[in-house]
Amino acid sequence: MENLVISIEFDKKMFPRKHTCDGENISPEIFIDRIRSPFLAIILEDWTGTDERTCQWIIWNIEARAVIPENIPKEPIVTHPIAAVQGINDFHTIGYYGPCPQKGDTHTYYFNVYGLDGPLNIKPGSDTDALKAAMEGHTIQYGGQAIAIYTR
Secondary structure, X not given: OEEOEEEOOOHHHEOOHHHOOOOOXXXXXXXXXXXXXXXXXXXXXXXXXXOOEEEEEEEEEEEOOXXXXXXXXXXXXXXXXXXXXXOEOOOOOEOOOOOOOOOOOEEEEEEEEEEEOOOOXXXXXXXXXXXXXXXXXXXXXXXXXXXXXEEO
């Protein structure tokens, strides 16, 4: 499997307030390089412990592009500024849910990008398990873990 290169351009890898529950709670701009796949999927997770992960955002069927713009609408089917499908996060909402640890806590967030051989046939609003199952056999690239932190 070929590597994708993913980056987010946050100062000191710290989430800006506007991308958190303390601000506008809008998705950040994401940069991806070395794309050789026709479609992309992104999973954003908060790793609060070795085996504890909280899904903050899942989005798929993104036609390959070097920049995912910020502020993707919180809709199951997105048509603008990009075309994509979004699922339900662990907060039981559709779309991006920004960092929101308890006051005084610092959490680490991992952006994972998957290059897919084609669009996935799963319904909008699906959960992380459904997305991961649908990606099996269709993931041809992986760009792991642009990392950002947030402290409240």
